[in-house]
Amino acid sequence: MGPQPQDTLMELGKRYGNVLSFRMGSQLAIVLNDYEAIKAAFSEQADVFAGRGGGFVSRYIRSGSTGKTHGVGAPQGNTWKEGRKFMLQTFRDLGMGKSHLQESIIAEANCIADSFINFNGQPFDPSPFLFSGAGNVIGSLCFGKRFEYEDPSFRRILAGLGQANVFKAHVQPLQSYPWLRFLPGRYRKLWHTVKDTSQYLLLFLRNIIEEHRKNYQETKTRDYIDAFFHRQREAGTTSTEVFQDEELLQNLRGFFTAGTDTTAITMRWVLLFMLHHPKIQDCVHNELDQKIEVGRRIVLEDRAKLPYLEAVIREVQRLANIIPLGLPRTNSTETILLGYRIPANSIVFPNFKSVNEDATLWNDPQTFDPTRFLDRNGKVHEPIHFMPFSIGKRACVGESLARMELFLLFANLMHRLVFKAPPDEVLPATNERITFLASGPKPFSICVFPRSY
């Protein structure tokens, strides 16, 4: 497939149609190569295609001490279904998609901006600050705590997430042939990295859970962990499958990993696009100057006033394609999809990149043009085939949080700062990417200046 499988599959799709298949070890893989195919599977046969794919390594990461998989990342079943419902309700109660959470996101935006300003216009890599900010937002929701960006254990966890992202890209043979881990060489080394990073993250989360248990108060809901403890007490026992301790641990792992690098990588793309398109950066600044008072922080209620800024975020998501082949799904039963027979338990990849670059859906798809997300009244308009968070029963559970974060981070950073490319460095192109699980731009440096009004 090469280093950019989504591109290879997109090309193959032009020759062989919108539903492709190939073998991955002993499993049949299906690629949904356009909007019609993704909709037909994830939306029209939502229950059939609601499984989560993944082989030996994914099972290891999601398993508890008994070897059973737990948490929202589990392949299917009641614990996934109920756990997902509980998470959505709890995040909503804690403020996801509402103004309650915004204080912690704005605080992170300011912390990132202050860290950027400390470089006094000299080039630096913005990535670690974006990862720390995104990690702290999901951390404050899940365990009511933020970490200083220099905190050594937090840095190690974030470095582990980066590593996990890299190994997941190379791990496919181990997923299908677990015995490879016993052979000296590449796969044994990879397996040790998987185990070490996974164990370290679980230890970090277990300590946080234990700390919470000591300070737990029935009348307070500080975060997701407290809400989970309440449900365990209500049930009168921890034996209810959905509210077992292992579920709590694996859910925290899932939220923290799924919620940190996706948001941080999207923000890296946002900054890279701003460096490549200074005129578009000017347009965002102009809109902010017209609609928001100087020095005022930007809150969620300002969204409707800033349609151009909102459109920029969407256009970056369209071209950045940060999860180009989605997270693999499976189908629980044999089915017919657009005339093709799909055997049960196939592994199913939606090719979001081919939808986002489909010339029948987007005018001049390779051009970075935020105005495609504005209607003729200048309001934000999202076509139905724009689906950065996927669709169907396993669509991203963090969508509202992620949308809120991207808006508040980008708007507050842009209101305070100007971003420029370092004069002596060549920027990576916006169509160059490193594809791991979440696909980021190549490393780049940035120069940041406070805005002068």
Ligand code: HEM
């Ligand atoms: C820009 C940011 C984000 C993007 C682009 C994104 C995208 C996605 C995508 C494409 C999927 C796969 C859905 C499918 O299989 O159909 C997914 C799943 C998931 N996302 Fe996100 N996500 C983002 C942020 C977050 C955040 C902040 C959280 C925090 C809770 C989160 C939690 C999850 C979880 C738990 C799943 C698995 C859901 C399941 O299997 O039921 N994501 N995300």
